Structures are given as structure tokens and as C-alpha cells.
Amino acid sequence: MNATGPQAAFYGASVPAVGYPEGMTIVDFVPDEVKHMVLQHWYSFPPVNPMWHYLLGMIYIILGFFSIMGNGMVIYLYMNAKNLKTPSNMLVVNLALSDLIMLTTNFPPFAFNCFSGGRWMFSATYCGVYAALGAITGVCSIWTLCMISYDRFNVICNGFNGPKLTQGKAMAMCAFCWLMAIGWALPPFFGWGAYTLEGILDSCSYDYLTQDLNTITYNMCIFFFDFIFPAAVIVFSYVFIVKAIFAHEAAMREQAKKMNVTNLRSNEAEAQSAEIRIAKTAIANVSLWFICWTPYAAITVQGVLGHHDGITPLVTTLPALLAKSCSCYNPFVYAISHPKFRQAITVHMPWFCVHEPETKTSDNQSNTTVTNEKA
Secondary structure (H helix, E strand, O other), X not given: OOOOHHHHHHHOOOOOOOOOOOOOOHHHHOOHXXXXXXXXXHHHOOOOOHHHHHHHHHHHHHHXXXXXXXXXXXXXXXHHOHHHOOHHHHHHHHHHHHHHHHHHHHHHHHHHHHOOOOOOOOOHHHHHHHHHHHHHHHHXXXXXXHHHHHHHHHHHHHHHHOOXXXXXXXXHHHHHHHHHHHHHHOHHHHOOOOEEEEOOOOEEEEOOOOOOHHHHHHHHHHHHHHHHHHHHHHHHHHHHHHHHHHHHHHHHHHHHHHOOXXXXXXXXXXXXXXXXXXXXXXXXXXXXXXXXXXXXXXXHHHHXXXXXXXXXXXXXXXXXXXHHHHHHHHHHHHHHOOHHHHHHHHHHOHHHXXXXXXXXXXXXXXXXXXXXXXX
């Protein structure tokens, strides 16, 4: 094997089969042309076990496969099934598009780096582009989830009394999500904030470790406007959705008592209480969102506040991987699990062997049950 520099030191015959020479750091593997993008913080860590590079590379390939399959399916079905072309589904497709771009632009370079010695193999310019693409798609997905949550809150809690979501409004919401994402991703190219190599140094992201006013203010703005605010909207939307469903179910039970019947539901499929279904759905949606994004947000805030002791290469890389994994779950949580999408799969993609019967619910019926299924 031909290797030079630190790799020769690692793979050479005089070096033990496992372990690295004393004093070697993770930065020693970084090519000289991009070393200026490595923060001083990472110089204090030894190289990670090569196993991690291969493992993370394989995980990213798996995530990329499921993200492309799931999000590609959502977009394909929306484009081919006329009954799916609703304003609400436009938001779902915007989420699928953002998630699809995230993994297709991020996982190939990352996986290539992982299987090429665990180092950044591209230019410093592309490091910034890679980080910006991850930032744009991540922020766009978060804000789209926020819009989806608000739309469901409006339908379930306000019903016909609330403002109706039109195609124009849905397009404006999607445009807002992309403008927010692009708007917050551009400042590092113009001097506010920065993009650097992070973690095990085969990927790039925000600089949240430099302790100057420029970096701190940028990252705190990102944290508030692109995490705290949309998170608050998502949580409050589902809290009010659950409350509205509980109130609706209580009213139905009271009406059933007055009519001296045990259940007003005529469909046996509605045997399980709707309040239980919506509670489970809300908990699953909110929990999944927080599980995926909170660890990385916490690492960022910890770095901004100057508490760097616990920020190691793997501690940084794994939360970033978890956040990107959200792009694999979203199409199944917000689209493919919905009966209307499953019916479209039955018609347009029969080779998936999904046989979803057509629902007989009238379009003029209350939107509550349909939205519950969609959630």
C-alpha cells in the first residue's frame, strides 16, 4: 500500500496493527490545502478508530438509499396522482424535496471521504458549498415541518371557521421556507459566521466553536430562528390538536349518551378512540423531531457558550448524522403512511404490493378524521 505522511506512519510495518503513534492528532490526516479550515479545538484529539469511518460511511449509504427511495416516491406520487395535488400535500412534497436534496448532496461526498482514509478529499471551496447545502436543506425541512404542523392545527382546531389553505398560500409557505433557509446559509460567505471542517473532519458545517462576537451572534440567531421558534410552533400546534380532539371525542360521548347509544361511529375501523390515535401520532411526530434535532442543537449551543470539554470528534459527528437521518423518516411519517398516498401507491406503483382500499369518506365530511390519518 502506498501511503505517505501520517498514513504511512499508521500503516507502516513498524507501527502496531492497532493504535496510532503517540502525539498524532486527527488533524494529521487533513490535506494541507484545507488545514486552514480546521479549528484549533480539533488539534487536541487523537485520530478515531478507522472502524468509525467505515461504519459511518455505510450508515450514510443506507440513509441515502432510504431517503432517495422514500422522498422520491412521495414526489413521484404527487406528480402522477391528481387526488394528491392538494395545498396541504404541497407542503409535504416540499419537505420531501428538501430532504431528498439534503441526502443526495451530502451522503456521496461524506461516504467517499469515509472510504478514502477518513479525510476531506475535496477543496476548501466545496467544503463551504457542502456545509451550505446541508444548512439550506436542514433549515428548509425544519420550517416546512413547522408549516405542516400549523396547517394541521388550523384544519383540526379551526375547521371551516379558519382560513382555508389555498394553492397560492401553500406556494407562499414553501417559498418562505426556502428563502429562510437560503437567507441564513449565505452570511458565512460574507463574513458573518463561518463554515469549517467538523467532527472527524470528513464533513463540513457551521463554526460554532470560535469564541468571537461574530460567530456567537450568528449561531445564536440560527439557534433561535431556525430551531427554538419552529420547535415552539410544532409543539404548541400538536398540543392544541390533542386538546381539540379530546374535546371533540368528549362531545361525541355526551351526544351518544343523550341518544342512548354506545357509539356514534358507524365504521368498525373507528373502533379505536380517535383521541388515542391522535395523541399517539402527536407524541410520535414531536418526539421524532426532537430526537433527531435536539442533540445537534445542544452541541452547537454548548460550543457557542464556550463549554468545549465534552465536544469530541465523535460526539459532534453522531448528532449531525442523527439530524440528517430525519430525512429518511419524514416521508413515511408525513406521507406514505397516509391512506391517500397508500392508495396512490396501489394504483401507480403496484409492484410494491400495497393494497389500500379506497376510503368511502365524503370530501365534504369533517376534516378531523382525514387529518388524523394524515398526521
